[in-house]
Amino acid sequence: MTRWKTGVGIVLTALMLFPVYWMVNISLTPADRMRTDPPDLVPLHPTFDGYRRVFAEQLPYLGTSLLVGLATVALTLAVAAPAAFALAKLRPRGTRVVNFALLIAQMVPGIIMALGFYGVYVNLGIVNQVWGLVIADSTIAVPFAVLILTAFMSGIPDELLQAAKIDGAGTLRAFRSIVLPVSRNGLVTAALFTFLWAWSDFVFASTLDGGGTLRPITLGIYKYIGNNNQEWNAIMATAVVASVPAAVLLIIAQRFVAAGVTAGAVKD
Amino acid sequence: MHALERAAPAQPADHDLPGGAKTARRSGPPRNLTAWAFLAPLVVYLLLFYVYPLYRNVDLSLRFYTVRSFIQGGAAFAGLDNYIAVFADPTFFRALGNTLVFTVVSLVFQYGLGLALAVFFDRHFPLSATLRALFLVPWLLPLIVSASTWAWMLNSESGVVNALLGAVGIDQVNWLTSPTWALTSVIIANVWIGVPFNLVILYSGLRAIPPEVHEAASLDGASGWQRFRSITFPLLRPVSAITLLLGLVYTLKVFDIIWIMTKGGPSGASTTLATWSYQLGFGSPVPRFGHGAAVGNLLIVLALVAGLVHIRLQSRREAR
Amino acid sequence: MTRSRLTAGLLALAVTASLAACSSSSPEPGAADGPLTLWDPYPQLAADSDWAKAIEACGSASGVRIERTSHDTTDLTNKVLLAAQQGAAPHVLVVDNPVVSTLAEGGVLATTEDLGLDTAAVEPNLLDAGKLDGKTYGVPIGANTLALYYNKAVLTGAGVDVASIRDWASLTAALDKVKQSGKKGITFSAVGTEEGSFQFLPWFWGSGAQLTDVASADAVSALTLWKDWLDRGYAPNSVIGNTQTTSWQEFATGEYAFAENGTWQLANAAKSGLDVGVLAIPGKSGGTAPAPTGGEFVTVPVQADKSRDATAKAVVTCLTSAENALTTDTALSYVSALPEVQAKQVAAKPELEVWVQAVKAAKGRTGDNLGTKYPRVSEPLWNAVQAALAGTKSPQQALTEAQAASAAK
Numbered sequence: 001m002t003r004w005k006t007g008v009g010i011v012l013t014a015l016m017l018f019p020v021y022w023m024v025n026i027s028l029t030p031a032d033r034m035r036t037d038p039p040d041l042v043p044l045h046p047t048f049d050g051y052r053r054v055f056a057e058q059l060p061y062l063g064t065s066l067l068v069g070l071a072t073v074a075l076t077l078a079v080a081a082p083a084a085f086a087l088a089k090l091r092p093r094g095t096r097v098v099n100f101a102l103l104i105a106q107m108v109p110g111i112i113m114a115l116g117f118y119g120v121y122v123n124l125g126i127v128n129q130v131w132g133l134v135i136a137d138s139t140i141a142v143p144f145a146v147l148i149l150t151a152f153m154s155g156i157p158d159e160l161l162q163a164a165k166i167d168g169a170g171t172l173r174a175f176r177s178i179v180l181p182v183s184r185n186g187l188v189t190a191a192l193f194t195f196l197w198a199w200s201d202f203v204f205a206s207t208l209d210g211g212g213t214l215r216p217i218t219l220g221i222y223k224y225i226g227n228n229n230q231e232w233n234a235i236m237a238t239a240v241v242a243s244v245p246a247a248v249l250l251i252i253a254q255r256f257v258a259a260g261v262t263a264g265a266v267k268d
Numbered sequence: 269m270h271a272l273e274r275a276a277p278a279q280p281a282d283h284d285l286p287g288g289a290k291t292a293r294r295s296g297p298p299r300n301l302t303a304w305a306f307l308a309p310l311v312v313y314l315l316l317f318y319v320y321p322l323y324r325n326v327d328l329s330l331r332f333y334t335v336r337s338f339i340q341g342g343a344a345f346a347g348l349d350n351y352i353a354v355f356a357d358p359t360f361f362r363a364l365g366n367t368l369v370f371t372v373v374s375l376v377f378q379y380g381l382g383l384a385l386a387v388f389f390d391r392h393f394p395l396s397a398t399l400r401a402l403f404l405v406p407w408l409l410p411l412i413v414s415a416s417t418w419a420w421m422l423n424s425e426s427g428v429v430n431a432l433l434g435a436v437g438i439d440q441v442n443w444l445t446s447p448t449w450a451l452t453s454v455i456i457a458n459v460w461i462g463v464p465f466n467l468v469i470l471y472s473g474l475r476a477i478p479p480e481v482h483e484a485a486s487l488d489g490a491s492g493w494q495r496f497r498s499i500t501f502p503l504l505r506p507v508s509a510i511t512l513l514l515g516l517v518y519t520l521k522v523f524d525i526i527w528i529m530t531k532g533g534p535s536g537a538s539t540t541l542a543t544w545s546y547q548l549g550f551g552s553p554v555p556r557f558g559h560g561a562a563v564g565n566l567l568i569v570l571a572l573v574a575g576l577v578h579i580r581l582q583s584r585r586e587a588r
Numbered sequence: 589m590t591r592s593r594l595t596a597g598l599l600a601l602a603v604t605a606s607l608a609a610c611s612s613s614s615p616e617p618g619a620a621d622g623p624l625t626l627w628d629p630y631p632q633l634a635a636d637s638d639w640a641k642a643i644e645a646c647g648s649a650s651g652v653r654i655e656r657t658s659h660d661t662t663d664l665t666n667k668v669l670l671a672a673q674q675g676a677a678p679h680v681l682v683v684d685n686p687v688v689s690t691l692a693e694g695g696v697l698a699t700t701e702d703l704g705l706d707t708a709a710v711e712p713n714l715l716d717a718g719k720l721d722g723k724t725y726g727v728p729i730g731a732n733t734l735a736l737y738y739n740k741a742v743l744t745g746a747g748v749d750v751a752s753i754r755d756w757a758s759l760t761a762a763l764d765k766v767k768q769s770g771k772k773g774i775t776f777s778a779v780g781t782e783e784g785s786f787q788f789l790p791w792f793w794g795s796g797a798q799l800t801d802v803a804s805a806d807a808v809s810a811l812t813l814w815k816d817w818l819d820r821g822y823a824p825n826s827v828i829g830n831t832q833t834t835s836w837q838e839f840a841t842g843e844y845a846f847a848e849n850g851t852w853q854l855a856n857a858a859k860s861g862l863d864v865g866v867l868a869i870p871g872k873s874g875g876t877a878p879a880p881t882g883g884e885f886v887t888v889p890v891q892a893d894k895s896r897d898a899t900a901k902a903v904v905t906c907l908t909s910a911e912n913a914l915t916t917d918t919a920l921s922y923v924s925a926l927p928e929v930q931a932k933q934v935a936a937k938p939e940l941e942v943w944v945q946a947v948k949a950a951k952g953r954t955g956d957n958l959g960t961k962y963p964r965v966s967e968p969l970w971n972a973v974q975a976a977l978a979g980t981k982s983p984q985q986a987l988t989e990a991q992a993a994s995a996a997k
Binding site (some may be wrong): 003005007008009010012013015016017019020022023026034035036037038039041049050054060062078080082083084085090091092093096098099100101103104105106107108109110111112113115116117119120126139142144146147148150151152155171175185188189191192193196199200202218231232235237238242243246247250251253 | 279294302303304306307309310311313314317318320321322324325328359383388389391393394395396397398399401402403404405406408409410411412413414416417418420421423425426427428431434457460463468469472473474475506507509510513514517518520521523542545546549561563567568569572573575
């Protein structure tokens, strides 16, 4: 019965991913065919030079990006989840002020944030440290994570928390053993985007970690962007190679976005 | 910040909401104290990491900065001169208009397509989870790569889009290099980047709606569309509202995509406030940091207005 | 807190540590005051490249370890501004020449005079690009400029004799023949950045125009030339968004007769498998049009702590010396800034002769008695080119507005 939906789904996904396919196509195209008119719809004369270079040069950057991404997720959720709980369910005086501050925080242009961080980091002597980059990257995600988790947590039925109270659980216990598990969808969503932002950040990486020993993949790509020349098949190949491990992570994470967690918890 | 503090108490008080009120009756630490304990890490975080950059941006916009005074310090106080200069620049109204079009059109399509896809994926079918995850792949690409790929596809001479249009007899469209199409082109690319965001959040929102609600409705004989309109959509409202608000904030801020694809051109046709701000401050051989920061702050004000509208709408709904 | 105070703190720590350890191993050269930092815009040159090796060697020769960091060229400028603001600028900075005057104006760079750097051997027209108010702020590492690459097969197919191309009229006639033969004419970069101005300047100067008056009749004729090429289909519409790399990719397809591009494409031209020749860009009514000089300068940012300046100077002298210039310029596919090295380059690769001549004829962008005003002219100029080519304004109107904009600031 649902076979046709799979078909439609595949077509939609293919449409959506066409630009990604095009990137793969370019990564395999030799420089002299990149601007042929009309373009080659499939790489008729594939070259693997780009990939050869990427595998030789980019793997350490990839490792750093994974590390930075995961660490940023951990930091972001640690700050955002309790705050979102407070904003959604405890609603102290000043909730609106905090919400507003979050909104403004998100509007500060990245380059200005980088400028501020750079000044502070230079004075503390922590430029080019990977954890400095993690802190900076988390600022892209924390306001988002708080707002989105608040939206999800406010959907948790109050009866659920009431029941916990009756069972004698303190607020912290209720948060840990009820709110967090029930907000799994929201947490996964927040984590996903945090990871993706940290993964694709360039401004902070370049400003704060441009000379570090551990540098993320967005800087690795710049190996192929010279002063007068860009080696596009290597650039595209880097993007392709870099998206594979991250895509696997995404697919795994997506499986955690489960149906009816809230409802299930009420019944139990 | 003053505006905020004044705005906050003016709103109806929020402490009489269900969850909170009941907690307060319990013995132990007062509710506000517990709540602020949970909020403390965030507040410390915000103060530590945002206040200084924000202050910087305001300070930059209120002084006459040259490259020399940017580095050596001692820029003279300019009052609102930077803002006045920005308003007087003919680019301002162009950029403002482009920003509004870019933001509104992007949001409508991102949200519309995201919601349609979320509803589509809400019913399980073979491969649904994998396909849904694949929709996020565009987000894994560094923006320089995805924006460059779009520029590649939309190239007037050798782009695949024109090649495909040519196959059905449509003449060459100068997507990125004609003033008529440049804004449309960057909107298309931006919608493409924004759809996964909307899809994922709205999908998670849909999943959080207890299936019993739907079951009850179908027992009542409601059709799919009726169920969506009268049950799903209203229940999705908080998540929708936050998705749109966040989408708005991010869309206002978008600059890399436009910068990489068109540099805001040709001749200002795709310049938005965000690209203009960057161009004034960092993309020009003669940096005008003060003007750039002033435009950046105007963007913050725009987002603030949107935030106020959001809160107003929300409290009106809560009051109902 | 300044960097020097921090360094002093670290130094104290290091001293204490070494005293406590009482280690017998000799410290690294220069370890007492830490490594010398060097920033360059060559992320594409890896740690095992000749450039990186030259840096290492110059470090050893000057008794320090050099810590090299590479940034993308546009990003490097922003990074330097931020670093200089925080008193954390590198000891040695390699930077694109139009940025030198901006940084010098900001007080970031030390003059060669103050450092005691000898620049007598450098070609004066190249050195000019790093001058501000009569003072020099660095040493060019090498130079590049623009010329016309042409595809011999396409020209032969169209019945065009390269020798017949002497001025704009004969070039346009050649483009017409190429178009008649079913091939494409010329590709260049008119993108809305410094690259666009860089590519327009040979035509601008070739018309006899001066940057002090970008709305002159000559200037309008140069922009009209480009505009006509687009209107008649001699040049593709994509030039409005083309970077120099994109434009080169178009030429590499073998469909185009000409490409305006730089010295750095020589290596790619050889790799492309096309039979490619190089022609100096003609002036409006004959002769060679002056092209702008490109390439980076090795500079020394001003430090609060002057104690490292002597070492920095030694490193700059070493990097720009004749021996190192040859390897570096070969790696970057540049023409050397030193006449003696240019001779060696031509001896090794005779096809470089055209480029050496082009570099000799080239003009610094800060020429026309413009000095630091160049950036104030450049941005309005590329905007005018964009507006005219995209058809939003006539060449005359676009350039008149550009002149007003550059005079206003």
